[in-house]
Amino acid sequence: MYDLIVIGGGPAGLAAAQSAWEKGLKKILIVERDKELGGILNQCIHNGFGLHHFKEELTGPEYAGRFVKLLSETGVEVRLDTMVLELTPDKRVHMVGKATGYRVEEAKAIVLAMGCRERTRGAISIPGTRPAGIFTAGAAQRYVNMEGWLPGKRVVILGSGDIGLIMARRMTLEGAKVLACVEVMPYSGGLNRNIVQCLQDFDIPLYLSHTVTDIRGRDRVEQVVVSKVDKNRAPIPGTEMVFDCDTLLLSVGLIPENELTRQAGIGMDRRTNGAVVYENMETSIPGVFACGNVCHVHDLVDFVTAESQRAGEAAARYVLEGEAGQEGCLEVKNGDGVTYTVPQRIRPEQVESFCDLFFRVNRVCRNSEILVISGETLIARFQREHLAPGEMERVTLPRVLLDKAQGEITVSVREVEA
Amino acid sequence: MKELICIVCPKGCHLKVDEEKDYAVTGNGCLRGAEYGKAELTNPTRVVTSTVRCEGGTHPRCPVKTDRPVPKGKMMEVMAALEGIALTAPVHVGDTIIENVCGTGVNVVAARNMDKGG
Numbered sequence: 001m002y003d004l005i006v007i008g009g010g011p012a013g014l015a016a017a018q019s020a021w022e023k024g025l026k027k028i029l030i031v032e033r034d035k036e037l038g039g040i041l042n043q044c045i046h047n048g049f050g051l052h053h054f055k056e057e058l059t060g061p062e063y064a065g066r067f068v069k070l071l072s073e074t075g076v077e078v079r080l081d082t083m084v085l086e087l088t089p090d091k092r093v094h095m096v097g098k099a100t101g102y103r104v105e106e107a108k109a110i111v112l113a114m115g116c117r118e119r120t121r122g123a124i125s126i127p128g129t130r131p132a133g134i135f136t137a138g139a140a141q142r143y144v145n146m147e148g149w150l151p152g153k154r155v156v157i158l159g160s161g162d163i164g165l166i167m168a169r170r171m172t173l174e175g176a177k178v179l180a181c182v183e184v185m186p187y188s189g190g191l192n193r194n195i196v197q198c199l200q201d202f203d204i205p206l207y208l209s210h211t212v213t214d215i216r217g218r219d220r221v222e223q224v225v226v227s228k229v230d231k232n233r234a235p236i237p238g239t240e241m242v243f244d245c246d247t248l249l250l251s252v253g254l255i256p257e258n259e260l261t262r263q264a265g266i267g268m269d270r271r272t273n274g275a276v277v278y279e280n281m282e283t284s285i286p287g288v289f290a291c292g293n294v295c296h297v298h299d300l301v302d303f304v305t306a307e308s309q310r311a312g313e314a315a316a317r318y319v320l321e322g323e324a325g326q327e328g329c330l331e332v333k334n335g336d337g338v339t340y341t342v343p344q345r346i347r348p349e350q351v352e353s354f355c356d357l358f359f360r361v362n363r364v365c366r367n368s369e370i371l372v373i374s375g376e377t378l379i380a381r382f383q384r385e386h387l388a389p390g391e392m393e394r395v396t397l398p399r400v401l402l403d404k405a406q407g408e409i410t411v412s413v414r415e416v417e418a
Numbered sequence: 419m420k421e422l423i424c425i426v427c428p429k430g431c432h433l434k435v436d437e438e439k440d441y442a443v444t445g446n447g448c449l450r451g452a453e454y455g456k457a458e459l460t461n462p463t464r465v466v467t468s469t470v471r472c473e474g475g476t477h478p479r480c481p482v483k484t485d486r487p488v489p490k491g492k493m494m495e496v497m498a499a500l501e502g503i504a505l506t507a508p509v510h511v512g513d514t515i516i517e518n519v520c521g522t523g524v525n526v527v528a529a530r531n532m533d534k535g536g
């Protein structure tokens with residue numbers, strides 16, 4: 001019987017296991033399906049990681065390497081090349097691995113840290129033929145950065161999420177010609193700094209309010225047709241542009257990978273596509289925690305680390321001190337302008353002094369107020385100069401303010417006159 | 419007067435830089451933005467990250483980076499210098515791969531450990 005089993009050995013799993021160890025758990029197992037720890041960081045060779053956590057700019061492999069090294073100095077057990085097949089509500093983990101075969105392991109607590117996967121062509125229904133040469137941006141990133149293959153020479157990128165922008169620069173540096181980055185929304189889904197240093201540095205045009213309306217080619221992609229869209233995101237006839245290219249990269253969103261979570265009967269949130277969690281990242285099954293991209297998709301790994309440390313600490317507390325009480329639990333609701341919040345439930349009794357609340361907005365806002373309201377009572381108000389859907393936002397609620405709330409709190413955004 | 423978007427942090431301030439007033443920056447939210455605005459018009463620099471061939475390791479490519487930013491105009495030259503490099507595992511994070519790459523005074527270093535294996 002393990003104290004804790006962590007499912008997934010990426011940045012979330014590494015930080016959760018490390019923190020649980022530091023808080024006194026002795027028998028911890030990380031189960032990872034790849035042949036090494038580090039998860040997606042191993043293929044994110046660009047820099048910009050760690051500014052918050054390490055106060056310096058690291059590449060993905062360096063960031064992962066630091067956590068792997070810390071972990072190697074603990075007694076945390078790691079099982080690589082091992083896939084978890086099922087998690088039961090009574091915390092039995094079914095897994096199959098090359099070295100160990102089929103095993104069922106039991107634990108007092110579980111941390112879900114499976115991360116997310118990319119949306120594919122099928123998920124967004126692009127018309128056209130089905131030739132070779134269509135990749136998700138992350139798959140292309142793995143080919144280029146880890147396996148040493150260049151997936152194509154003339155490239156169009158659909159979606160302006162950060163992975164797509166990063167790959168526009170990466171493919172260009174490796175000698176490919178990136179013809180265009182196409183975004184259906186009127187604003188980019190990626191960080192502004194990536195628009196500048198990945199597109200503008202290399203004169204790659206960004207077409208906002210455009211989408212791919214046809215893919216042509218029999219064996220290999222030969223042409224991609226791009227059209228302007230109206231405000232309902234419907235393509236406008238007559239605006240077609242044809243690009244001669246051999247490759248289309250898709251950077252059209254990420255989906256938390258929650259098959260195990262659903263199968264275990266854990267309560268899900270349709271807005272995040274992750275588990276509903278309490279202030280300490282605990283799911284609807286006591287002693288099962290979720291953190292990182294499996295819970296909600298983050299922009300920065302530093303925030304994944306911070307969230308996962310909280311999950312690891314909470315798992316340790318659960319094992320050592322027992323189940324948390326449910327008194328006075330608050331439901332967190334989305335108000336105007338807010339697409340989701342994490343956590344979705346807060347137990348003020350469990351909040352030591354502060355509770356961080358993460359959320360995304362549904363539009364670009366300048367000079368805004370973030371309002372936290374319970375019933376008719378204004379609990380807290382925060383000012384922001386700039387808010388965008390592509391950037392996760394955070395407010396910190398002190399325990400004393402949470403104690404004023406009853407039943408539920410609503411988070412909303414209101415633009416104010418400058 | 420030149421308009422820029424600051425890339426120092428995710429906020430993306432809209433900067434205005436006045437070349438005629440010693441690159442005075444307005445629109446910046448912090449001091450780092452003023453530094454960036456001036457550097458971007460006088461000597462823009464970037465860190466280059468890429469990979470090189472690696473034999474006998476757990477992966478066929480090893481990630482590398484310049485240990486400091488290089489002039490933006492030298493990025494493709496640095497990429498060309500990486501073309502012929504072939505490492506042999508084991509490689510340790512921080513190992514110098516190329517000293518003074520393209521005369522920039524900056525070193526290219528390994529960005530991960532690459533153990534022996536296949």
